[in-house]
Amino acid sequence: MKAFRKVVALAFAFSLAAPAVSGQDREATQNDDPRQIEVTIFGMACPFCAYGVEQKLKKLEGVVDLEVVLETGIATLALEEHADVSNELLQKTVKDAGFEVAKIVRNFESEFPDFEKPKK
Amino acid sequence: MNRISALLLACIFTPQLLAAQVQSPSVRFPALVSGQQSPVLNHEPVFGVGPHTTWRGGWGMELELESEGGELVVPVELLYGVTEEITVTAVLPFREPLKNGSLGSIGFRVKWRFATIFSPGRADALAVVGGVTVPRSSAGTPVGGPVITTGLAAGRESRRWYYFAGARAAIQLANEGRDPGDRVLLNLAWGIRPWLTEYLSPDFVVMVEANGRRQGRTKVNGQTVDASGGEVLSLAPAFMLSYRNIMVKGGVDIPVWERWNDPDQSPDVKILAALEIHW
Numbered sequence: 001m002k003a004f005r006k007v008v009a010l011a012f013a014f015s016l017a018a019p020a021v022s023g024q025d026r027e028a029t030q031n032d033d034p035r036q037i038e039v040t041i042f043g044m045a046c047p048f049c050a051y052g053v054e055q056k057l058k059k060l061e062g063v064v065d066l067e068v069v070l071e072t073g074i075a076t077l078a079l080e081e082h083a084d085v086s087n088e089l090l091q092k093t094v095k096d097a098g099f100e101v102a103k104i105v106r107n108f109e110s111e112f113p114d115f116e117k118p119k120k
Numbered sequence: 121m122n123r124i125s126a127l128l129l130a131c132i133f134t135p136q137l138l139a140a141q142v143q144s145p146s147v148r149f150p151a152l153v154s155g156q157q158s159p160v161l162n163h164e165p166v167f168g169v170g171p172h173t174t175w176r177g178g179w180g181m182e183l184e185l186e187s188e189g190g191e192l193v194v195p196v197e198l199l200y201g202v203t204e205e206i207t208v209t210a211v212l213p214f215r216e217p218l219k220n221g222s223l224g225s226i227g228f229r230v231k232w233r234f235a236t237i238f239s240p241g242r243a244d245a246l247a248v249v250g251g252v253t254v255p256r257s258s259a260g261t262p263v264g265g266p267v268i269t270t271g272l273a274a275g276r277e278s279r280r281w282y283y284f285a286g287a288r289a290a291i292q293l294a295n296e297g298r299d300p301g302d303r304v305l306l307n308l309a310w311g312i313r314p315w316l317t318e319y320l321s322p323d324f325v326v327m328v329e330a331n332g333r334r335q336g337r338t339k340v341n342g343q344t345v346d347a348s349g350g351e352v353l354s355l356a357p358a359f360m361l362s363y364r365n366i367m368v369k370g371g372v373d374i375p376v377w378e379r380w381n382d383p384d385q386s387p388d389v390k391i392l393a394a395l396e397i398h399w
Contacts, residue, residue, distance in 0.1 A: 048398070
């Protein structure tokens, strides 16, 4: 009977511990995800034009990689750990490249809120 | 990439080699003399004008090959984006560089994109253009006074379609009693991207352009020269092939209707090929 109680107690302990372990794993996975900012750009129609966007955004501090998808008009910035770029700077940079920011979304907690251009 | 580079270079130099075989017995005053340098930039009409500007702080260099009436002109253009709305361009053309070449009409242009409407995958823009050209004859000697060009360009650039319209006036200042007459240039262009490719793929656009030109009569010491001036309408199929910041483009401008007062000065078929790099 004592052995049975030990098994039940161990099973109970595992059942309590298991969700906690999964939670830690999920947290660790989230922390391991590279920081990304998705910038939706209006006016970007061709690769030749998008080159200017790439050159400008890649030079921003903390940006380690950039992917541009013309079909969606989205430039995805991969950032260094703990790095961030303000909405204001992103908007100015895209404007300098000759286009307009329509939306900014981050995949991490940031002091800057997500941005969406107001619809007329 | 080496194969692509070889293909691009072949596209550029084949027209040059072909043009070099053609000998022109007459001394001509081609488009460049009257300040009609093709202000070609990015995805814009090859022979006309569009509202496109480059990015702030961006540089661009373009090597063009223009052949008209058997004469080969190689303009080298250097452009800079003062702001994302203002691009300045300096043009240094060389005539017949494979023979006894001479410097052509040196030019300086400014384009101000003053209005834009951006939407997903589309840009509508309006721009004013201006420029000054110091014209030189085929022999490399100055011809008349400076040419001042001003105009307006409108365009819609989208993922699939391109639409452009432009109007320019080139006014050549009189010099030593010779007033070559003003010039009006109109252009309409329509383009299509047959295959929608992604950012890191080659991009191909074909375009059809309609160009009109009216040349005023020349005056010498106040007397109108009857055998001068006229009008011409032309059609030009053109293409653009780009890979990221490198573009090859070309076209053939073919006169389809003309009323020219001096048969010796009547417009010829014009061939243009260009290699453009931005950084």
